[in-house]
Amino acid sequence: MRVNWLLAGVAAIAAVGLVWTPYDPLAQDFRELRLAGFGAAHWLGVDGLGRDVLSRLWRGLGNTAGLSLLALGLNFVVAAAMLTVEETTGRIGRTFVPLVASVWLGLPVIFLSLILLVFLPPGGATLVLAVALGNASISYRQLRISWREQIRAPYVEASETMGASGWGFFRRTLWPNLAPDVVALARLIFALCALELSGLAFLGLIGDPDFPELGAMLRQNQAYLTNAPWLLLLPGSLLSGLLLVVHLSGHRVAQD
Template sequence: MDAMAERAEGARWNTLDLVTALWVAWALAGLFWTPHDPNAQTALDRLREGPSWAHPLGVDALGRDLASRVWRGSGNTVWFGAAAAAGTLVLASALLVMEQRGPRFARGFVSPIVSAGLAMPVLFVGLLLLVFLRPAPWTLVVACALGGVPFGFRQLRVVWLEQAGALYATASRALGAGPWHVVCFTIWPNARGQVVSVAKLLFAVSVLELSGLTFLGLAGDPDFPELGAILRQNQSELFREPMLVLWPGVFLSGLLLLVHLSNVRSR
């Protein structure tokens, strides 16, 4: 009975992983094709119209197909969120290497950098960057990547300390393995699942922060199709046509929920 229960649980989680992968693939496909131009006002005679065969999610207040905007917005959210998470992971890994293997004088800078970063929310980092850079989605990606470094560093440091102090790592060193051999062939195979889990967590955090910044109108282009920006664009329609706000919120929440459940499964 236990074996059957384990197989059923495994099948359930495999289905969840497949659904998550399909959701992400569907979102990214929206970067290359949508039924209508997401920014084209091609339905001016159907303003705020509900779902129809031509417009499955309806038409917004400017005559744009909502399904196309949500699809393209989902793709932009996934793409920019993944880029921000990747930037955070690279920078956090570099700080960890500096702390663990860097010169003695450089190690002393890591803790103050992380402590200072923890005191600066992503919103502040974004506003600071906008003083020097023009408002654009990639500026917000840089802000999310930099703002997430302290959190990412602390997560990776916990994984490293746990794995580096494990008995198999100690045994490898006792047998004469060099530092890089221990990292590549002893620690990494055992830490890979935890690092993937951290990467998923950073992706979810980056998506949420990026959508928050675009909701505040910091992306520069007021018509930029991204889920947070679409929520802001339709905010004034909340009581007149709530579905214009509901749909982008559902897709954003659904993405975060799937990533969270997938992350729980991988731990």
């Protein structure tokens, strides 16, 4: 049995954090309790600006997961478009698209994000675009390998001989065999997007310094490393936990 229920549970918790948290994660309502530790009213304490840490972590998890999911979707759209162009434009596409992908692969995400920030304002949308485009060549290359393996498989030749074609052929014959590879790739790209997006936010490229995102929270709280280390350990552990859950969702667990 796959442990996808764990990933679904984390996704549900993150989604709730986008619309509801115990306190306003942006409001500095508890300045008299600055750097207070764990307690009944504030389970994970209060940060250095008087904000409830649990509320900020919960919203931060939702923002990190949500932005990473958007980046994953855009990434797959770009990668699929590249593969479609290659497959439908003959020799020119088969020569030009892989060449572009190879050059693209050498562009670091941080460099791409800095280029985008010349033309776009700092913010979550810009970082989503940067990490989506930065990993598009990886997705394209992996999708290309899976696609080529499937269309050359004997079952495809047999189906085409029997007259199968079009969308129905893809949905009933190709997709069931492609799906495991696509899902595995989606897990990898989501994890890369989450890690890179949080890294860019940690560098301050998210724009709003108070935006509750896990990487941005690490940057905001680094000044409290010595006197309130939990303010860094908690968002770092939550980001690591998110990546671990994504990894575990692709593994089987033993059944009695």
